[in-house]
Amino acid sequence: MIATRWALWAAGAAMIAWGLWTAWVRVPPDQWVSVLLWLAGGIVVHDAVLAPVAILLGLVMLPRVPETWRPALRGGLLALGVLALLGVGVFMGAEGRRNPSVVPQDPLAAVLVAVAVVVVGVVIGGLVTTRRRARAVGTA
Amino acid sequence: MAKVEDETRRSRLPRLPRTEDFASAIHDPRVVARVGVLLGSAFLLVFLTGLYSHVHQNPVAWFPLGPDPAWLYRVTQGIHVGAGIACVPLLLAKLYAAYPALFEQPPVRGPLHALERLSVAVLVATATFQLVTGVLNTFQWYPWSFGFVGVHYATSWVVIGSLLIHVGVKLPVIVPALRARIKDGEIVDPEIADESPLPRTHISDGDLMSIPDGDLHPAEDRSTTEATATRRGFLTAVAVTTLGAVALTVGQTVRPLAPLSVLAPRDPRVGSQGVPVNKTAASAQVTSDVVGPAWRLELEGPDGVVQLSRDDLLAMDQHTADLPIACVEGWSAMATWQGVRVRDLVERAGGRVGDGGHDVSVASLQVGGAYSRSVLQASYVASDDTLLALRLNGQDLNLDHGYPARIIAPNRPGVLQTKWVNRLAVVEPVIA
Numbered sequence: 352m353i354a355t356r357w358a359l360w361a362a363g364a365a366m367i368a369w370g371l372w373t374a375w376v377r378v379p380p381d382q383w384v385s386v387l388l389w390l391a392g393g394i395v396v397h398d399a400v401l402a403p404v405a406i407l408l409g410l411v412m413l414p415r416v417p418e419t420w421r422p423a424l425r426g427g428l429l430a431l432g433v434l435a436l437l438g439v440g441v442f443m444g445a446e447g448r449r450n451p452s453v454v455p456q457d458p459l460a461a462v463l464v465a466v467a468v469v470v471v472g473v474v475i476g477g478l479v480t481t482r483r484r485a486r487a488v489g490t491a
Numbered sequence: 492m493a494k495v496e497d498e499t500r501r502s503r504l505p506r507l508p509r510t511e512d513f514a515s516a517i518h519d520p521r522v523v524a525r526v527g528v529l530l531g532s533a534f535l536l537v538f539l540t541g542l543y544s545h546v547h548q549n550p551v552a553w554f555p556l557g558p559d560p561a562w563l564y565r566v567t568q569g570i571h572v573g574a575g576i577a578c579v580p581l582l583l584a585k586l587y588a589a590y591p592a593l594f595e596q597p598p599v600r601g602p603l604h605a606l607e608r609l610s611v612a613v614l615v616a617t618a619t620f621q622l623v624t625g626v627l628n629t630f631q632w633y634p635w636s637f638g639f640v641g642v643h644y645a646t647s648w649v650v651i652g653s654l655l656i657h658v659g660v661k662l663p664v665i666v667p668a669l670r671a672r673i674k675d676g677e678i679v680d681p682e683i684a685d686e687s688p689l690p691r692t693h694i695s696d697g698d699l700m701s702i703p704d705g706d707l708h709p710a711e712d713r714s715t716t717e718a719t720a721t722r723r724g725f726l727t728a729v730a731v732t733t734l735g736a737v738a739l740t741v742g743q744t745v746r747p748l749a750p751l752s753v754l755a756p757r758d759p760r761v762g763s764q765g766v767p768v769n770k771t772a773a774s775a776q777v778t779s780d781v782v783g784p785a786w787r788l789e790l791e792g793p794d795g796v797v798q799l800s801r802d803d804l805l806a807m808d809q810h811t812a813d814l815p816i817a818c819v820e821g822w823s824a825m826a827t828w829q830g831v832r833v834r835d836l837v838e839r840a841g842g843r844v845g846d847g848g849h850d851v852s853v854a855s856l857q858v859g860g861a862y863s864r865s866v867l868q869a870s871y872v873a874s875d876d877t878l879l880a881l882r883l884n885g886q887d888l889n890l891d892h893g894y895p896a897r898i899i900a901p902n903r904p905g906v907l908q909t910k911w912v913n914r915l916a917v918v919e920p921v922i923a
Contacts, residue, residue: 362652373645389624393616401583406508437736444630450768
């Protein structure tokens, strides 16, 4: 295993070095600040937004719902996270639409449909898990 | 564990949580490793298809590209964007499963541990960066002040490099975590002959321990069943969410699924003449004046330069090709194109077609932009389906689709299907 680990580290370090060199020669210096801000943004969003939100949900919400509904709710929250990103894309893409074929759908209707899909998915997931668990307990 | 609870009760002051405070069965190496395998595979797929697209736009001699099969780029780039979207829920799930590690105490235990945490920070930063900017780019929203393509390409190497380093660090945890089975309430590794229970220290990366143990050591049967249900429930929820995110977007390239694609940036059925448009004539500053009756195609080759009007081109042999236009942004749409074979134009200019044939350098009336020029390599020139197209879906090309003439060739990124062509030059192969 130690040989595999060293091979992964060496290959990883080489790829990072190539990426940094590529950035050095391809990205003009006046763009670096913007790149670094967006890179740091990922860490900030994770540490200052996502992690506290996850802790709050774990402390406040999940203990108050039946156990069989928790997986579906976690899935639903995950889906809302994805929807946040795609939703921003749909709205801003429609806002700055460069021609009528970019985000041709109505952004509000699109996001509402997606939210409805998430809600329906959580309800179905919760019901299926609850019934399956009840059956498992019944047969045990 | 009991000690921590005592301390909390005694102090009654809010404090930062610690890794061992996170009691959910999800924060477990077996979950982290499984989501990690899915996320790592998706990232690798995105990286390889991304490299394929990069080579199309920056050809190299050692990786020859050709027009066959015509659908290849459409599929690889559809996978690039589709798998990239799948990475979003997978990354969120991976971060959620592993985030108690963020609250490790003490935060840094030595230089090696600091390096390991730094590598995780680089991985989180670059992976998040790549997915967020990549998704927003497909919606053509650029709330940053750097050139997307170069930064996206450079960052991809750093993401995959730090991913490999992370896998190298965690390998002693990943391997047993993936192999572990529960037997009689104990975790066993089937690879160990007598299936004796794993000691707690077995699932550890030694000095670099920074992923939570969770309830790796199940106490009693009941809690094991519940913990297993929690873990399986989470993995199922992640899988359903990932498939759902793909299902609501992939119709931008898989036409039968277009009605489902409420969150896709494009609909392959919507656009002038039934095909989506990326660069419009207005944004390329191509007006009807410059493409009026006075427009001429300048065709330069060994026999000299000829000027051809659109009527001259229409008088040549017309060919029809059903080819997709496949955008780097992940959408694609099939269309029927009609026009003159580029090989016929090369022969008319006195050039060679076939093995050792000439390339064709294409220039557009488009003002500015990196894609106003392109090169058709000899392998593409030789194809019967590589056209200087004049008509689209049974009508004359409209201005946004490149009137009076545009390039369309099989297995080629949309940005290289140059529109508003005004000059073709038969040249010696650019990449020997």
